Structures are given as structure tokens and as C-alpha cells.
Amino acid sequence: MSEDQPIRLLIVDDSEHMREGIQHLLSAHDDILVVAEAADGFAATIAAAEVQPHVVLMDAGLPIMGGSEATRQIKEQWPKIRVLFFAADAAEVKDGLAAGADACLMKESGESELLEGIRALAPAE
Secondary structure, eight states, rough: OTTTEEEEEEESSSHHHHHHHHHHHHHTOOEEEEEEEESSSHHHHHHHHHHHEEEEEEESSSSSSSSHHHHHHHHHOOSSSEEEEEOOOHHHHHHOOOTTTTTETTTTTTTHHHHHHHHSSSOOO
């Protein structure tokens, strides 16, 4: 993506602290714009419909509707939206990929891996 058109990101995590931390970390990077946040999988599908992000950072373990099911629904309805699945273990990675996630990132990953993952999924323009 070009600098004048940032990557539109939806952050989905049930932890408010995690969402705030990711948002704060990304605020220093002009090429990524957080356009919405959601705390559960159902809210993620609604937010995806409303804001049409380029990339969704999807936590695996979510209430109401899990990350895998939310990923499945988003990818079925909006296949151009890319999903970066945020997993805690290999089983969650497997579930995320089976649900249609475009890539997976382990929760213990650092800032550079997070940025690289989001940027790698940005639409080419």
C-alpha cells in the first residue's frame, strides 16, 4: 500500500489491554490505520461489514463466536479481506488456517513480526 493510503486494520481481541497495546504500538506507523476494534467474534463480523478493513488481526480465543468461526464467516462474505490469525499454540494455528486465515502469528511474536505480518497481507496497489 502507498503511504497516502494506509493499511486499514481491524483489531479483534477480547482483552481491552491487548487491543489498546496493539493500537498504541501501531500508532507510530503511518502506513497502518486502525479503523475499528472488536472484543468478540460476532462483533468482528459486524465491524468487518461496516468498515471493510484490508486486514483483520483476529485473536483465536474469543467469546460469543470464536476466532475460527469469525474468520470463516468474514472470508466467506468478504474474500478480499485478509485475516492474520493471532494464535497461542499449534492447535489454534491449525484451526485458523482451516477456517481460511491468510496467515498466522503466534501471540508471543514481537513488534517486528506483527508489523511484517500486517504489511505482508496488505493489498497490492
